[in-house]
Amino acid sequence: MEIAFRKADSLKNHPDQSSLGFGTIFTDYMFNMDYNPDQGWHNPRIEPYGPMEMDPSTIVLHYGQTIFEGLKAYRTESGAVQLFRPMDNIKRFNQSGDKLCIPPVDEEFVLHALVELLKVEKDWIPSAPGTSLYIRPTIVATDPYVGLRVSQTYRFFIILSPVGAYYPEGFNPVKIWVTSKYVRAVRGGLGEAKTAANYAASLYATEMAHKEGYTQVMWLDGVELKYVEEVGSMNIFFIIGDELITPMLNGSILAGVTRNSVMTLARSWGMKVTERKISIDEVYAANEKGELKEIFGSGTAAVISPVGHMKFDGTEITIGDGGVGPVSARLFKELMDIQYGKAGDPFGWTVPVA
Structure with a gap:
């Protein structure tokens, strides 16, 4: 399909790159495409x-x-300019x-459309560190x-936003606050999908x-309220002893792209990486024994987000010395450098935008 282009009557002023927040400023153009049963995806x-x-x-x-x-x-x-x-x-x-x-989109065409949109908006891609x-x-x-x-018609769109750090803490x-009262998702539901309901369930x-003064919620499983699943906007990792542990994908956890990148990098260093069930009680017991070295989240928005403090059932613990751990720091640097x-x-993750 040929992508049509309609020129804007006027363009916006670009923001100061030193004061970018997250998700509040949008570029001049967007990509749109429509779907109906007779034409399929059309009018890009x-x-x-x-x-x-x-x-x-x-x-x-x-x-x-x-x-x-x-x-x-x-x-x-x-x-x-490159994509990850x-x-x-x-x-x-x-x-x-x-x-x-929802009817599937042609994956190669979506990448093509995104690249074309980025070519139009290349001046909006900031260059300040981070x-x-x-x-x-x-x-x-x-x-x-x-x-x-189920709807018969759909609109597919892509919008762009120049951003700085996702969390104010950088x-x-x-x-992190762990809840044993509320649940976000259950196996067989929408927990593994990026859909509005999945995130609306986390708001309260x-x-x-x-x-309570905490940045994010860490969710436990929706059946036993025992096993760690993920944080509101991140997958979660624990370093216990010399092992990097993350909850296994079970149908209620998002299969994060950064999550996979973290595991791939850590394994390339020779670290032991395990995907399995891990209970909140195990995490607290490891901390009590001095075996819990680091906790960090991973996601596109924040990349790596170290956890300094965590509260569950009225008890707050400090992870390590409360600062950034060496594995978190190395992962953050190596991912950002790529x-x-x-x-x-070495993994072929980046895609150049001509």
């Missing part, structure tokens, strides 16, 4: 960023039939769509119908955590 176009008109009865507004992804474009020291494992995000996009009964261009592909159901059924350790407990082109990419 790059056009000015702006509101989308929806009927008040549109299915996505009432039943949440929607999926999204998150990835980034990085500007290297030479001024070149974009096909993994696009493949996961279709996997989420399967859970929400900044990047966040990319949000999304599909929403667009049938005007107040009735619970790479400094965050504080997250607000409670914020009121993403920004400061180091070689």
Whole structure:
């Protein structure tokens, strides 16, 4: 399919790169494409960023039939632009769509469309240290119908946002609150999909955590409220002794691209990496024995987020000395060096944008 282009009447002023937050500023253009049963995915176009008109009865507004992804474009020291494992995000996009009964997109065409959009918006990709261009592909159901059924029509769009650090703390350790009262997802549900309902389910407990002075919630399994699953916006890792442990994918945990990158890097160093069930009681027992060395989260937005303090059932523990651990620091540096082109990419993860 040929991608049409509609020029904007005027362009926005670019923000100060030294004060970028996360997800509040958007570029001049977006990519749009539509779906109906007769034409399939059609009418791909790059056009000015702006509101989308929806009927008040549109299915996505009432039943949440929607999926999204998150990835980034990085500007290297030479001024070149590259993506990090974009096909993994696009493949996961279709996997989420399967859970929400959304017709699949052509993965190679989506990458092509993204690259074309980035070429148009290349001047929006920041170059200040630690900044990047966040990319949000999304599909929403667009049938005007107040009735619970699968939509027949959809809108696929990609929006772009220049960003700095995801957490106000930056790479400094965050504080995590573990809830044994609320659950986010259960096996057989939507926990492994990037869909609105998956994140809406986390809002109430997250607000409670914020009121207690904690950055994020760490969720336990939805059946026994015993086993660690993930943090609101991150997968979670524990270093106990000399072993790097992360909860295994069980249908209620998102298969993070950064999660996989962390495990691949750590194994390449010769570390023992294990995916298995790990209970919150085991974590606290390891800390009591002095065996819990580090906890950190991983995700596209924050990359690596060290955990300095964690509270569960009224007891707060300090992880290590409360600072950034050596493994967290090394992972953060090596991942960032690959993403920004400061180091070689032995895994073939980066994709240049011409």
